[in-house]
Amino acid sequence: MIKRYAQADHLLVAVDCIIFGFDKNQLKLLLTKRALEPEKGNWSLIGGFVGKQESLDDATTRILHKLTGLKNIYMEEVKAFSEVKRDPVERTLSVAYYALIKMKPNMKLSAEYGAQWVPIDKIPPLIFDHQQMVEAAKKKLKTMAKHQPIGFELLPKKFTIPQLRSLYEAIYEEELDKRNFSRKILAMNLLEKLDEKDKKSSKKGAFLYQFDKKRYIDLVRNGLSFVI
Amino acid sequence: MIKRYAQADHLLVAVDCIIFGFDKNQLKLLLTKRALEPEKGNWSLIGGFVGKQESLDDATTRILHKLTGLKNIYMEEVKAFSEVKRDPVERTLSVAYYALIKMKPNMKLSAEYGAQWVPIDKIPPLIFDHQQMVEAAKKKLKTMAKHQPIGFELLPKKFTIPQLRSLYEAIYEEELDKRNFSRKILAMNLLEKLDEKDKKSSKKGAFLYQFDKKRYIDLVRNGLSFVI
């Protein structure tokens, strides 16, 4: 049995993270300023190299944890970016991952990266092919959000229907009729209505709900297809 | 400006191709028998390593061309497979690509690979994680076929509606009502009806059609959303 594949090239492999958050009815991305030349000081996605003993998921989990201190962040591969000259320093293949974060006001980000949340409609020019990565991630987020209940990953555990609708409006970049939206989402029977109200955004207050993951898994087993 | 990223690991990177064909109303995959230990002689996808001066698309194109002699094969990334121990010989990251081929009776495959077409419902056990790759590719093919006019990549230029329907039945693994199917596909105005009939599969003969790509691009511009 052979011990190695002879004469094949070895490449640097990286992951770059498109980290979405939702705050003040806005979708945001977590960006950083590049620490080294070339393009030092320019805006960049947060990423890192994949080690010999890590899978891509491992590497992404490590990077996200180091940055945010959080575990169990929802994340998924977007696609690989492999143009030979995409990184001028050295030939690097990078796999883009998107991640969804429940933003909290008291959230502390590792100072090391100097990361900042930037509204999605105000993304500055980014280094290398990171713009394309963001575009691909936005597209993927749209289709995923439509067919899988991932929106909840961007909201606190307890949220209101208007909050959820506003999130979907931000993701889809279009307005949604509030009556149709709440009818549709409630008809799926995935939300548990709580007795509390959230009065932060109106005087009347809006009822809080919780996503019921168990019920979701059950319903999928019985052939529910989530579409919103 | 730095010239290299120091101290980061370099990995072997490969692509593996899930090559779909359609023949005799069956979806098929092009498989090969592995030429080296371990798992020598076992069924495998066709793949190869990515060179320092190639993108993933380049490498896939090269491999597909070497195997089939064809250019402009429709192909698309499925996802990356990166488990550390997925290849027992050496740590290798592999990106799965699916490809769609218009099978022709006189088609000559490079002898080097000893490749064979295998009906999709009779896929033998495959090496490494190639089974997972096939599953992922089948899933991707289903969603792509539903939303993009890629079915035509598996048929000859001229085809009949019953052929097309049978292809979609194979992809979806379910039967489709022939009246509803032809109404739906014809209503999209993407097919050009020819004056010829194909009499291979019936005495009456079925009219041949051609996919009109220009019209498709036009209609998409005007907001058509292909769904079948």
Place this chain on the structure above:
DNA sequence: TCAAAAGTGTTGACCCTACACCCATGG
């Protein structure tokens, strides 16, 4: 009392599904 957001129903249009019979022709 007013401003601001939450909540709630109905209707018409369209789309999708289900379903059965005749046609053309090679053998």
Place this chain on the structure above:
DNA sequence: CCATGGGTGTAGGGTCAACACTTTTGA
């Protein structure tokens, strides 16, 4: 002349989009 696959229309149900007014309450 008959067996085989090709081709075609309709009706009913369900789903989706459009639409406006009332409620609550903090300021």
